[in-house]
Amino acid sequence: MGQLRVLARLSLLLPLAAGAGLAHAQTVPCNCQTGATPSTGDSGGITLDGSSIGADSTSVAPRKRKAKADPYGAYGYDDGAFRFRPMLEIGVAASSNANLSPTAPKADVGLRLKPSFAFESDWPRHAWKGSASLDLVNFASTPSANSTTGTAETSFRLDIRHTTHADFSTTASLTQANAGSSEVPGTAIGPRQDVNFAQTASITHDFGGFEGRFKTGLARASFGDVALSGGGTEINADRNYWEPSLSARATLGHEGLPLRPFAEVSYDPRFHDQTVDRNGEQRNSQGFGAALGLDFADGPIWSGEIAGNFIARSFDDPALQTATALGVSGTVTWSPTPLWSIVANSGVALNESEVAGVSATQSWNAGLNATYAWRDNVNFRGGGTLTLADNGSSIDTTVVASLGADWQLNPNMALAGTVQNTWYAPGSGVGAYSEQRAITSIVLRP
Numbered sequence: 001m002g003q004l005r006v007l008a009r010l011s012l013l014l015p016l017a018a019g020a021g022l023a024h025a026q027t028v029p030c031n032c033q034t035g036a037t038p039s040t041g042d043s044g045g046i047t048l049d050g051s052s053i054g055a056d057s058t059s060v061a062p063r064k065r066k067a068k069a070d071p072y073g074a075y076g077y078d079d080g081a082f083r084f085r086p087m088l089e090i091g092v093a094a095s096s097n098a099n100l101s102p103t104a105p106k107a108d109v110g111l112r113l114k115p116s117f118a119f120e121s122d123w124p125r126h127a128w129k130g131s132a133s134l135d136l137v138n139f140a141s142t143p144s145a146n147s148t149t150g151t152a153e154t155s156f157r158l159d160i161r162h163t164t165h166a167d168f169s170t171t172a173s174l175t176q177a178n179a180g181s182s183e184v185p186g187t188a189i190g191p192r193q194d195v196n197f198a199q200t201a202s203i204t205h206d207f208g209g210f211e212g213r214f215k216t217g218l219a220r221a222s223f224g225d226v227a228l229s230g231g232g233t234e235i236n237a238d239r240n241y242w243e244p245s246l247s248a249r250a251t252l253g254h255e256g257l258p259l260r261p262f263a264e265v266s267y268d269p270r271f272h273d274q275t276v277d278r279n280g281e282q283r284n285s286q287g288f289g290a291a292l293g294l295d296f297a298d299g300p301i302w303s304g305e306i307a308g309n310f311i312a313r314s315f316d317d318p319a320l321q322t323a324t325a326l327g328v329s330g331t332v333t334w335s336p337t338p339l340w341s342i343v344a345n346s347g348v349a350l351n352e353s354e355v356a357g358v359s360a361t362q363s364w365n366a367g368l369n370a371t372y373a374w375r376d377n378v379n380f381r382g383g384g385t386l387t388l389a390d391n392g393s394s395i396d397t398t399v400v401a402s403l404g405a406d407w408q409l410n411p412n413m414a415l416a417g418t419v420q421n422t423w424y425a426p427g428s429g430v431g432a433y434s435e436q437r438a439i440t441s442i443v444l445r446p
Helices: 002-026
Strands: 082-095 108-121 127-139 147-161 164-177 192-206 210-223 241-252 259-267 285-298 302-315 323-334 340-351 361-375 378-390 395-410 413-425 433-444
Touching (some): 241 285, 323 361
Antiparallel strands (some): 259 285, 302 323, 413 433
């Protein structure tokens, strides 16, 4: 009986002792940092499945060092949904041959003003971005050398499903063609100003083994009139046209692979505002194209695409022969190190002609431009372009080479300088000229 009383008393005391121990364990302070696991003081233990746990199993992984922020890259405005980047470039342009004369070059100095604007969305899905710029140069004593050019573009990506997205884009450009080039008469006292506009819509779907894209678009080309030295004016309204387009592309492999081959076919007829041009010829035409190329997407090192192109255009007028052109087009960016960015581009085109009996003129262009980040706030630039243009009887050659530097004083102000050389050699051998131009600017980025 005495033993039974002892056992009964122990059974009552054990729960009380366990509760006191549990309460004491809950009040022990922990000096651990956030993210660390409190140590039990044991060098090891056994898990529920019987495997052992080493003493270092509860150690905290070292924090990764944050990437260094660019002290000169933060400018503009960010409201959480969009980033806005306005910019204004104010400078001076000096030319050794402002009138682009082959025999009587005239040096001149002018003012340059280049406002620009860019925006980009910061959304978890979809994407929208755009930019616009206007470049004005006004020389002191050579009005014919004054120029007004500009570009504007915007693109929107709609993520429909994980493997399907749609893209919409709009582009506009204001360009100038100087006397003696692009079929501008050599007697022109000023450049021809052209306006181009295009809209496209496409849908892309990843089928697993390959990616397919269908694209449609509408483009507008307008050619400005040109004042002539004899007092007359060349009217170019008969060259204006509309160009709808359809294209289909198949790309082997899924998005994200570093190298993917693709094939593309396109159809792009042209309809002129005036059915018959100044020479009594019908310029409406049917355009066809085919391309075989490679798409590059190797992280930060390689990006872009390049393709071999064949294009053809047949005209409604039986007197105009079908025009064809073969060439390479695309843009590829190579960054061998974080300090270098090298961009190569090329293109081929069939251009409108106003020469009697000439259906279209071919043109090819190629360029190479490099940027080197010498310091966090100093970049050096250099590059060149080569353009070959068929004028209907021979090939005109234009070569442009440039060197420049950008010095970022602070996130909102920079100094920029560029020297540029242009050599123009017409196929006829008459009218060749060269120009050296230097531009210095202050760049404001609020």
